[in-house]
Amino acid sequence: MLASADPGPDTPLRQGRVARLAWLGLGLLLVGVGFFGLFVPLLPTIDFLLLAMPCFARSSPRLEAWLLNHPRLGPGINAWRAERAVPRRAKILACGGMSAGYVLFWLHVRPGVALSIAVVAFLLFWAVWIIHRPEPGANA
Template sequence: MPALAEPGADPGTEPAAEALLRRGRVARSGWLVLGLLLVAVGFVGIFVPLLPTTDFMLLALPCFARSSPRLEAWLLNHPRFGPSLRAWRATGAVPRHAKIAACIGMMAGYGLFWLHVQPGLGFALAVAVGMLASAIWIIRRPVPEDKA
């Protein structure tokens, strides 16, 4: 348990305050590293089929919000990813083409799962219910107003 500061002592020199400040720097650094890793994976997704680029940028955005306002602004103002990120942040909107691609991808993924894994009925139904619930959630998201 940290010792209490002496009355009249400068709170900036407290060992507990220094520890909190240090912990804050470590947390910010951790969020920054995680955000940069997510952007790197998203960048790889530009070139690798089936690796979702925008999803990783969406995950990087709150990391940068906690660590680097400059990188957060860069992502939000990016010409390619910015509009989708701003629409998601404002209203949770997903463009129609992304909804269609997600649903087609889930159907194809389930078909490949069925063919290659040959699951039992219970497991196949559980996976189907999970994918159907995900598809319904995606379809019910609003569409951005500027990209209907």
């Protein structure tokens, strides 16, 4: 009898293919969520794309290269990878998005004082963190 060309379920080849597809699926999901972040306040875009990068590195170098070379998204990803830097425009947009998100939250939810203070503290913490990130090329 001839041996089957299909590797068994526990062979490294099959496990590698399944893992690669899982990483690819997770990367595409993260890119999709990041895409929605372009339109939804408080939902960051670049953060999800940064999370997608290692997924694509394990599954699709072509998609990883596409993100790194993208004319709009690539510079922010590359700056973060190289220097842990955030461009000034991204800082402004992030803080503006958080502010707009808080205003929408406050108008629609009408939170009590405690929840309002907690959300403001949370957003201020991250705004300060973002503002204190270096800008690309600042160390050059």
